[in-house]
Amino acid sequence: MAARLVRRWCLSPLQVVGFPVVQLHTSRTMRASQKDFENAMNQVKLLKKDPGNEVKLKLYALYKQATEGPCNMPKPGMLDFINKAKWDAWNAIGSLPKETARKNYVDLVSSLSPSSESSGRVDKEPGSESVVITSEDGITKIMLNRPAQKNAITIQMYQEILSALEATSKDDNSVITVLTGNGDYYSSGNDLTNFTNLPPGGIEEVAKTGSILLRDFVDCFIDFPKPLIAVVNGPAVGIAVTLLGLFDAVYASDRATFHTPFTQLGQTAEGCSSYTFPKIMGPAKAIEMLIFGKKLTAHEACAQGLVTEVFPDSTFQKEVWARLKAYAKLPPNAMRISKELIRHNEKEKLHAVNAEESTALQGRWLSEECMNAIINFLSRKSKL
Numbered sequence: 213m214a215a216r217l218v219r220r221w222c223l224s225p226l227q228v229v230g231f232p233v234v235q236l237h238t239s240r241t242m243r244a245s246q247k248d249f250e251n252a253m254n255q256v257k258l259l260k261k262d263p264g265n266e267v268k269l270k271l272y273a274l275y276k277q278a279t280e281g282p283c284n285m286p287k288p289g290m291l292d293f294i295n296k297a298k299w300d301a302w303n304a305i306g307s308l309p310k311e312t313a314r315k316n317y318v319d320l321v322s323s324l325s326p327s328s329e330s331s332g333r334v335d336k337e338p339g340s341e342s343v344v345i346t347s348e349d350g351i352t353k354i355m356l357n358r359p360a361q362k363n364a365i366t367i368q369m370y371q372e373i374l375s376a377l378e379a380t381s382k383d384d385n386s387v388i389t390v391l392t393g394n395g396d397y398y399s400s401g402n403d404l405t406n407f408t409n410l411p412p413g414g415i416e417e418v419a420k421t422g423s424i425l426l427r428d429f430v431d432c433f434i435d436f437p438k439p440l441i442a443v444v445n446g447p448a449v450g451i452a453v454t455l456l457g458l459f460d461a462v463y464a465s466d467r468a469t470f471h472t473p474f475t476q477l478g479q480t481a482e483g484c485s486s487y488t489f490p491k492i493m494g495p496a497k498a499i500e501m502l503i504f505g506k507k508l509t510a511h512e513a514c515a516q517g518l519v520t521e522v523f524p525d526s527t528f529q530k531e532v533w534a535r536l537k538a539y540a541k542l543p544p545n546a547m548r549i550s551k552e553l554i555r556h557n558e559k560e561k562l563h564a565v566n567a568e569e570s571t572a573l574q575g576r577w578l579s580e581e582c583m584n585a586i587i588n589f590l591s592r593k594s595k596l
């Protein structure tokens with residue numbers, strides 16, 4: 213769903229909002245600035261990189277102000293996420309004169325033009341896939357690969373990770389499996405735009421299918437039969453943190469942080485963390501994280517038992533991969549049977565917890581608290 217949203221924006225923000233270009237040819241007396249405005253609109257279509265939702269909302273708002281004046285449209289409903297974010301952006305401009313809006317639009321587009329694009333941030337993506345799966349020396353590496361979006365997990369990525377885990381659990385050449393992130397983040401958790409592209413069944417359908425996918429996804433971690441290691445290369449948020457309670461070892465860079473801002477998002481714990489976190493760190497510390505959204509440093513998470521070991525960022529990759537290569541040479545069947553012995557008594561409980569958490573979230577995703585939080589994120593009124 214997120215990919216679809218981005219693709220829609222990438223075509224052109226103006227195509228998304230459905231404006232016919234001819235609408236702009238209005239007055240001969242405004243031709244000079246009108247021409248700049250039209251050129252700017254064409255430049256937007258030629259942008260090589262998606263400028264991001266915040267900029268696109270600004271462009272949209274300035275475009276509307278420049279062509280129609282102040283926003284006097286009725287406010288879209290709560291569930292109409294995208295139109296509500298656009299309405300908010302346009303309405304926030306107030307009574308800015310049309311000509312100023314036109315000039316601001318032209319200036320903003322020029323700051324995004326190809327020359328400034330080339331001096332901007334470059335994504336270091338080794339491939340275009342959002343999840344990259346590689347196998348070497350008995351190690352299957354599942355790497356989240358959306359560094360520009362802080363490795364936020366889209367619906368498609370959940371499905372790809374799930375399929376990769378299923379395949380690697382049956383692959384005799386794969387001894388240990390690693391989940392990691394490309395770029396500065398491990399993962400910013402669930403992609404918040406997963407909830408914004410509404411199917412015909414509306415938000416209820418999104419919540420229902422999301423809850424089923426979440427349950428299947430987490431079940432796969434509960435049942436994974438071989439050693440599962442998290443290589444936490446940077447900050448982790450939401451589901452990227454909670455799942456760690458189901459891993460067999462968690463190695464973290466000292467740059468990593470661990471944040472579960474569920475309450476702030478109007479949401480509740482998932483990934484079995486309502487059970488694993490109190491068990492790992494005791495209820496008092498688990499509640500600080502899962503209810504109050506306290507962010508832990510890597511060393512704090514290690515002291516609480518969520519992280520196995522912390523490494524200096526400068527040597528993190530080298531040290532961790534050297535260790536994992538050695539572990540992958542250990543007898544695989546002995547490791548698998550030991551894991552089964554350690555984990556099997558908990559499995560039934562974990563599946564029941566996962567089912568409960570997924571059902572609770574289905575309800576949360578329909579709540580006003582959650583919708584407001586997502587709208588706020590999309591319109592960038594607040595950051596965590």
Ligand SMILES: CCCCC/C=C/CC(=O)SCCNC(=O)CCNC(=O)[C@H](O)C(C)(C)COP(=O)(O)OP(=O)(O)OC[C@H]1O[C@@H](n2cnc3c(N)ncnc32)[C@H](O)[C@@H]1OP(=O)(O)O
Nearest residue numbers: 264265361362364400401402403404422425426450451596
């Ligand atoms: C099947 C469904 C299962 C659902 C399971 C439910 C899980 C619950 C959770 O995981 S809750 C956690 C959700 N995550 C968040 O709330 C994090 C939101 N992101 C942020 O707060 C910030 O982006 C940040 C703190 C992670 C990083 O801030 P920073 O200022 O360093 O960077 P930017 O904000 O500019 O981010 C760069 C671009 O990345 C996009 N992005 C980052 N995280 C997400 C995300 N979780 N969802 C969607 N998009 C995300 C961000 O929008 C920027 O994109 P842009 O350049 O296009 O604006």
